[in-house]
Amino acid sequence: MPDLYFEDFTAGAALAEAELTVAAEDAAFYAAAFGPGAAGPGDGGPHPPLPGWHVAALGMRLLFEAFLHRTAGLGGPGIEAVAWPCPVRVGDTLHFSATVAGARPSASRPGMGLVQLAITLRNQDRACVMTQENAVMVARRRSGAPRDGTETKA
Numbered sequence: 001m002p003d004l005y006f007e008d009f010t011a012g013a014a015l016a017e018a019e020l021t022v023a024a025e026d027a028a029f030y031a032a033a034f035g036p037g038a039a040g041p042g043d044g045g046p047h048p049p050l051p052g053w054h055v056a057a058l059g060m061r062l063l064f065e066a067f068l069h070r071t072a073g074l075g076g077p078g079i080e081a082v083a084w085p086c087p088v089r090v091g092d093t094l095h096f097s098a099t100v101a102g103a104r105p106s107a108s109r110p111g112m113g114l115v116q117l118a119i120t121l122r123n124q125d126r127a128c129v130m131t132q133e134n135a136v137m138v139a140r141r142r143s144g145a146p147r148d149g150t151e152t153k154a
Contacts, residue, residue, distance in 0.1 A: 005138060005141040009138065013100045014099050015117075022093075024090045027050060050089065050090075071136070095122045096121055112138060115138050116135050117135070
């Protein structure tokens with residue numbers, strides 16, 4: 001049962017954080033699923049850099065673990081911007097953080113709003129390895145429903 005609704009997201013708010021360490025098994029699975037080029041360009045030594053979209057997938061996993069699993073999410077219209085300024089390798093520990101860049105009610109669908117997220121992944125050395133901007137469609141809380149998620153009987 002979700003406990004985060006559109007009304008819970010205010011511009012400038014920092015959201016929950018999460019982290020994970022990139023395992024060799026994850027890199028091998030991604031490469032097997034998406035082809036030999038998915039292991040990264042060139043030789044790169046024993047642990048070549050992960051492809052950017054693998055890093056984005058790990059970021060999505062962390063987004064879900066941090067707070068999305070508790071959100072009355074209705075999907076997302078897409079990624080607006082993504083950048084990978086530093087490589088990620090097996091053994092790196094990724095630290096996820098997100099800030100609400102904006103939130104607005106939907107003009108065409110009164111039961112939802114759009115929450116604009118600014119996402120950052122940093123490695124164990126605090127170097128930025130990914131930034132991402134995207135919106136999430138989130139259901140609005142029913143009028144009169146309490147914030148703690150309990151239901152009131154009419």
